Amino acid sequence: MAAARNPTRTVKAGTIQIGGGAPIVVQSMCATRTKDIDLTVAQAERLRGAGAGLVRIAIDNDRDAEALIEIRRQTKANLVVDLQENYPLAVKIAPHVDKIRYNPGHLHHVEKEKSVEDKVRWLVSIAKEYGLALRIGVNCGSAAPEFLERYQQDHLEALVQSALCHADLMEKFGFSNFVVSLKDSDPNKVVQANRRFAAARPDVPLHLGVTEAGLPPDGIIKTRIAFEQLISNGIGDTVRVSLTLPNDRKHEEVMAGLQILKDIKEGRFVSVPNFGKGLNIISCPSCSRVENERFVELAEKVKDLTAYAKKHRLTIAVMGCRVNGPGETDDADLGLWCGPTTVHFKRRSRELGVFGYDEILARLKTELDRLIREQNSPAVPC
Ligand code: SF4
Secondary structure, three states: OOOOOOOOOOEEEOOEEEOOOOOOEEEEEOOOOOOOHHHHHHHHHHHHHHOOOEEEEEEOOHHHHHHHHHHHHHOOOOEEEEEOOOHHHHHHHHHHOOEEEEOHHHHHHOOOOOOHHHHHHHHHHHHHHHOOEEEEEEEHHHOOHHHHHHOOOOHHHHHHHHHHHHHHHHHHOOOOOEEEEEEEOOHHHHHHHHHHHHHHOOOOOEEEOEOOEEOOOHHHHHHHHHHHHHHOOOOOOEEEOOEOOOHHHOOHHHHHHHHHHHHHHOOOOOOOOOOOOOOEEEEOOOOOOOOOOHHHHHHHHHHHHOHHHOOOOOEEEEEOOOOOHHHHOOOOOEEEEEOOOEEEEEEOOEEEEEEEOOOHHHHHHHHHHHHHHHHHOOOOOO
16 A cells, blocks of 8 residues: 655656655665766666666765766766765756755865855755755764754754754745755664654655665665655655665665565565664765775675674674764764775774774674673672
């Protein structure tokens, strides 16, 4: 039985429509280096061929922006650009894309003298000039500092209020061609955050995703948990399944997304009540920011190595880059993020050091064993 959808507005991005009763759009993201035009075009086309209505590309610098011109020429995919900390690049890439995603939590990194409101006004003016869609992409690991400060006791509310505030800014500047996303690596938090936002703004189309869901099949199961609960209640207009996969299998993200949507539409719900109660491994889906291609292999090895600890309620995070790695591992018991030749390692907020790709697994096991011993040891009386 098809779920009744929230009455969201229609947002246009290239040849597709998001919201307004249109079929839910599955999207994905290239993990190739953007400046490697041939590989990026090939991956964008493969994602499009698998059924991706939108293909996202990361642009971090002028070289990526120049490569985008040629990528645009060579692919028919509807392109979304992901702006991380360098939002002024929007002016360079706008003529060559259909949609821009910005993260409210990253706007403060550059041009610190300008207000967030002025930066959003400028982004909106670019989107209007080039007929683009925008995505306000709020992420658990990089919430805007002013909202974290205001909602110190409720991290989810900080995310929701940040998204609501930016949606209000869009409208203040006379712009409605935008969608919102609220992502976390915990599917239950994704459900709660999106429910809260949709209750306040049922008219705004939502892009759903469980960020850093990790390797399949666990990453697909986590995503399913969130999508089943949201989409069956009418929430969600476009989705991405973020999986850690090698480049030649990246299109499996799209296949997984289509399958989940089909199952929900046909009433096939996969109940996994105890999923996530034991060892939780989160890993990012990788993107052009990965500086060492051994990242995916490392994530797979971490999963294999730690299988013996699957009953322990611990979280290990494996991230592909130094840009988002430190923030995205903050909530994990053990966090790893990849640099060009080394892997950074931390235990909760404490940095444990930097290790070679051939050393890190032994170091991880030592620290995991220590955590397990501490979990098992009786509480010390005070
Ligand atoms: S953590 Fe880094 S490499 Fe992984 S998806 Fe995020 S930005 Fe890309």
